[in-house]
Amino acid sequence: MKNGIWLSLLFVLLGALTSGQDTDKKPVRKISIVAERFFFSPSKIRLKEGETVEFVLTSDDTDHGFHVPSAGIDVAIPPSGKGEATIRFTATKKGTFPFECSRACGAGHNLMRGQIIVK
C-alpha cells in the first residue's frame, strides 16, 4: 500500500516536471490559410528564417490543394465542412517561395497562387 502511494507521488512529480519542460518551449505560430475560388487568404505569408510554423488549411467551398513546388509539398485541402489539413515546418532558407492550388477547382483555378516570404 505504502509502495503504491510512493509510486503515485513519483508519477505526479515526473508529470509536473515534464509539463514544466513543455511550457518552456516556444509555442509554434499557427497561421490559418483559407482557400476559396479563386484565391488564398492570406496569399502572402511572411516568416523569419529558422521559425517553426504551422499552416492550418481550410476551404470555404470545394477541394483545393496547397502545392509548394520548391519544397516538393502538395497537400489536399478538404472541401468546406470536411475538415482541415495542417503543415508544420521550419523555414530553413531565406527567399520567396510561391505556392499554388494543385486541385482543379474551377474556371479560375490557375489564378490561385501565393507566396511564402522568408527573411
Added chain:
Amino acid sequence: MDPAFQAASANAGLAARLEVLERKMAALSAPPKPAVEAAAAPAAPPVPAPPQAPIPANAVVASGGSPMGNVAITGDYQRSPSGETKLPVSGYMDFHFNKNRSLPGEFDFHRFVLLFGHSFSDRIKFWSELELEHSIVEGGEEKGEVALEQAYVDFLIKPAFNLRGGMLLSPVGIVNERHEPPAFNGVERPFVETIIIPTTWREMGFGATGDLGRGFRYRAYMVSSLDASLFNAEFGIAEGKTSGFPSSFRNPAKVGRLEYTGTRRLVLGTSFYTGHAGFNMATVNPRVDIYNADARYSYRRMDVRGLFAKTWVSKAKELNNALEQTTGSNPNVASQMLGAYVEPAFHLFPRRRSQDVIVFGRYEKYNTQHKMPDGYTALPQFNRSSWVLGATYKPVADVAIKFDYNFNRNASTVVKPLDSINLGIGWWF
C-alpha cells in the same frame, strides 16, 4: 527468372548462359551516369527529389535543399509523384427545369463542361474548359453548341507579373470567371451578368496577371473585339461577343480587372473594357466601353453580393443607320446600357457544416435602352427588372439543388414579361 526456365535445371549450361545475359541486361537498364555532374546543374534553387509514394499522416519529411525543413503534414493529403503536376479531368454540369407562367415547362441539360489542365513545369501551365450546351449539337440547327470556353497557357515570371495567352475569359463582373453552379445562387445566372455582361464572355488574346500584394491582384488583356453588326435592342452588346471566331485583331480591345481580397470574406472588384467593334462593318467603327464594380461579403451566416455595370456604345446612330441599310430592320442599339443587382442570402446552418441550405433574394435592374442616340426612341419593354427569390440546398459542397421564382417586370404598358419558376441541379467535380 521465369519459373519455366528454372524447371529446365538439367541443362546447366543454358542456365549459366541465361544468368550471364540477365546480368548484362541489368547493367544496361541501370540509369546512365551524367557526363558532367556539377556543371550541368541549373543555377536555380535546388528542388528536392519528390517522393515516389504517398507519405502517411503525421510524417516528417527531411528538408534537404528545401526551404521548408522538418515538415510534418496531417490531414487528408497526397504529394505529387513528380515535379510535373498532372491535374485530372474536372467539370461542372447544370440540369434545369424552366417554366414560364402560362407556357409548358421544359427540361434543359444546360451545360456539360469539362476542364483539363496540365503543368509543363512549375512556370508553364495550361488550362482549358470545353462546353456542350443544351445537350445536343446538330449541323445548321438552332440547338446546342460545343464551345471552347477557355484555353490558355500561363507563363509564370514573378508573382506581380505573369503572361497569359490563348482563349481567355474576359475578367468582367463576378460570374464570368466564377461560374461553377455551386458558386452562385439561382438556377440561371443573374440577368445583368447575362445581358449587360455577356457571360460566358471569352475572346482570343494575351496579357498579364499578377498579385500586387496587400490583397490586390489584377488581370489585363488585349483581346479580339466585339462584333457590332450583331448588337441589338433586346440584348445590347451581348450577341456581339465573337467567342473566338471570327476573331478580329484589327482593333484589339483592352480589358482589365483589379480585385481586392485582402480582408477575410470580402472581395471587391472593378473592371473595364474598351475597344472598337466595327470589324464586320464597312462604314462605321463604334467603340464599346464597359465599366463594372462589384462586391461580395460574408458575415456569420449572411452573404451579400452586388454588382453595377454600365456600357457605352459610340456612334450608335451611325451603327443603327448602317445596319438598317444592310438588313432592312432597325436594331435600335442604345448609346448607353445599364445594369445592377444586389443579392442578400442567409445560411440556415452554421458555416463549416458539410450540408448547407441558403435562402436568397436578388433584385436586378437591367436596361439595354438606357440612353438612345438622337432620333431613336427607347423601347420600354427592354427597361427590365426582376425579383429572384429562391433557395439552394447543398448536400455536399460541390452539389447544389436549386429552386427560384422570378418576378419579371418592364416599363412597357403593352408587352409584359412572364414570371418564371426554375428548378435545377448543378454540380462540380
